[in-house]
Amino acid sequence: MKKVKVIVLRTAGTNCDYETEYAFQLANADVELVHINQLISRQKKLVDYKILAIPGGFSYGDDIASGKILANEVRYRLLDSLEKFVGAGKLVIGICNGFQVLVNMRLLPGFDDKIDKTQYSTLSFNDSGKFEARWIYLKNTNKSKCPFVHYKTKVGMIYLPIAHGEGKFITKNNKILEKIKNNDQIVFKYVMPNGKEGSYPWNPNGSNLAIAGICNARGNVLGMMPHPERFLTKYNHPHWTRGNLPEEGDGFAIFRNAVSYASDAL
């Protein structure tokens, strides 16, 4: 069977490309690291892929605001092909800086399957005022629409690392926030070990509604601050030396679901 083709988009300052590529390879996909210049010059074409991943890092140094420059570059130079890609129901995942790019280029929350007319949400500075790396508990609160967390393996409560300075999810107003919630677009919430929402450090950045990840209205675009590609085997878990963990890391199901879905449905 032909492997699912995945494009991992790179630019100056991208730095989680290697492990994101590896995560998809582990899920049996055919992965290519592609620099945005290669897309702009049409050396490579989005249409040839079924999954687009925008990995973590500091694209263009996060100058102006995190993810802003890459977002604008995509929006102004690749809008057509991107809208077609998303319109065809193909999958997009943005992790950390990739999530910041997705909200800044208005693919998220993506109320009408296309690029939003105005920017409804952003990821702002952590309440703690600094960059922080730590492991956090996440709960999948999405009812059904996001294949990344439902197709084949239903993702429940998971443990993943975060590493960011600007991860506080905020919306333009409360109505937007309500709409995201009512539309079943919240995918991940930061929780305490008991599954309930908590304050810092359980909610590491002060996100509204403890949101860690959202999808678009259709469910095929996912953005999340935590790093699933950093927890693929149990030996990434901070407590693996204490024993009693499944071999597979919590983050892997997200990649496997995506590749299975793309293979079956696209």
Added chain:
Amino acid sequence: MTNITRIDILNASNEKLLEISKNGLLSLNLDEMQVIQRYYKKLHRNPTDIELETIAQTWSEHCNHKSLKGIINYDGKIIDNLLKNTIIKVTKELNKKWCVSVFKDNAGIIKFDDKFNVVFKVETHNHPSAIEPYGGAGTGIGGVIRDVLGVGLGAKPILNTDIFCFASPDFSNNKVPEGVLHPKRIFKGVVSGVRDYGNRMGIPTANGAICFDDGYLCNPLVYCGTVGLIPKNKSFKKVKPGDLIIAIGGRTGRDGIHGATFSSAELVKNISASVVQIGNPIVEKKVTDVLLKARDENLYNAVTDCGAGGFSSAVGEMGLECGANVSLEKVTLKYKGLLPWEIWVSEAQERMVFSVPKNKLKRFEEICKEENVELTCIGKFTSDKKLKVQYKGKMLVDIDMKFLHDGVPRVRINATLKTPDFVEPIFEDSENLTASLHKVLSNYNIASKEWIIRQYDHEVQGGSILKPLQGVQNDGPGDACIVRPILSKWTGVIVANGVNPQYGKIDAYHMSASAIDEALRNITAVGGNINNTAILDNFCWGDPTKPEQMGDLVRASFACYDIAKVYQTPFISGKDSLNNEYFNTELNKRVSIPPTLLISAICVMKDVRKAVSMDVKSAGNLIYIVGTTYNELGGSRYYESKGFIGNNVPVVRPEMGKKIMSNLHEAITGGFVRACHDCSEGGLAVALSEMAFAGGLGMKIYLKKVPVNNVSRNDTILFSEANSRFIVEVSPTHQKDFERTMKNISLAIIGKVTRDKKLEVFGINNKKVISADIYALKESWQKPLRW
């Protein structure tokens, strides 16, 4: 502007020669100026300003280590090249097959597996960090990363390690001398600088340490280290005559002029900020991306970083064996107005220099364009063995490579052994040592560094196996970090360090020995094998022309030889930063930092799944102490908490140490160990506390069971910092296996892990001397640096 400026040295008197050196910020001494004078007398001409600059950069202490390589008179005994007689000697004698390249290239290289090698380099960036902490620390990281990019044909950076030395963050503000920044400001600036550069580069910062001592008030130390992964067949380089000299990355500006010579001299107030470089991590990340791509397409024959001395050093070094011809007007500049010599020695950041065959240039340019990186051809490698530099057709430099690289006269230095004059304090042992334990845990040197660690991304690249923070709540202090650079393989790299300037105040020999022991203990504690471990030395010292400073340096180097020889751990790379001194206006005298030797250790671990962490795992498990406890409280944190230094500094007994570490490695690999932690600062008491609160469990401990040598006090057993000791948690089912593996080694079961959350310690006479809630202990340990 293109006029050639010549400096008249042919007819200069000795006084005049020194004046030329001083006015030109050349940091050259009279001997050196005279050698230069003789060389130009033979050429029948005067040097140009830029020729003098080139020689000064190449001969600077920073680039040349002339003190360690000099001829030393050590209380009448002549040591011809200290480095060659100690550190390099032991590596040669050990002759390890897995050492691929040592003391030659930009970093040391050892074998990783059948396809890859790993490289490791640690640098200091002290002077810039004193003046501009954020920029200084950032460019420190940037610089050592470029060292790794420039080793062989270029390695991929996989790990950063950072060690800092500052004065106490609560140092009295009105006692800070003129021209010096407050230590807390330096601390915060340095951490931010490392964070912003390292995180943006996408390299995990997973190991480090901080020492606090008021001796670093005027001269903070910033050590930055980087580990890289390099394909075996890319580990060596060779410039070919006829290759183009290609510079890529950042443009050249007026930042970082005289960095190399500046860092080789003592700090004074009112230094021009132009000596500090300005960093941009994203440019360096782009350069990295280009370099790795071009390397894998075989587009160049050699590469090196543009570090101290700028193009002058980079091109000079690369063209050493063949010759080079550079046209400075081709260099792309940040802004107009730079004089030719400024272009030549500028230490503007994020630049790499390549030796590229003509027929590969086109493809190289394509890659650069794809990644938005600037590329400039600035000249050609030749075969005339000369360094020639022109500007718009005028020849500004025309000197022999041989003179430039081998012409530096040997330094003659006097060294003397200084005997310490501390006494062992006399005070009563206390019946209750709980308060003492809390106090020691709150010592800045021991306290949790979580505030800093969390600001570094230690998980990027996805290979994190053992993290800097461990235990049930991810907040216990790990001994060493482990990363797995190739995600499809289980081979990993362990990195650890050892440093303790406190011991150096008593004896530099034992400080060095203890630093090696500590670094190797840390490697062993997580499951590493010291037979697979290489070490790096980084000396930070005061003025080497002061005989007692040099005497300490000699003693420290002897220790490096003696201890590494027995442990069989070769040195693969090292660096020295001397002249860490400052004229303190408050004290009205020149002050030097405490002599400081950082030992960094790197171990290739065949299977990272054998690793253990330091947090205790289950109630009912046995707690062992491995190694003998001696009456060695000299320089301990316990004495410090009582206002003493003492004299019984911990010594290393390397034959026993080697046996302990080798067998412990076997026990861990055999799966008989649930947790392991080394005893270092704060001794047994601190190690037990950390293991208990990291594991969220209590312990009952009996001091009368601890194997001791000439110790009869509870506080000595608890707080002695004797070397080569470990606390090990073993499940009762593995008691026999463990003891069999550790045969003929001094060890004992000293207690058990308990379900209640209390650390209870019973003294020699069986009376309780410590009883503390583990969370209270943790609070004392976390509070001081929880900002």
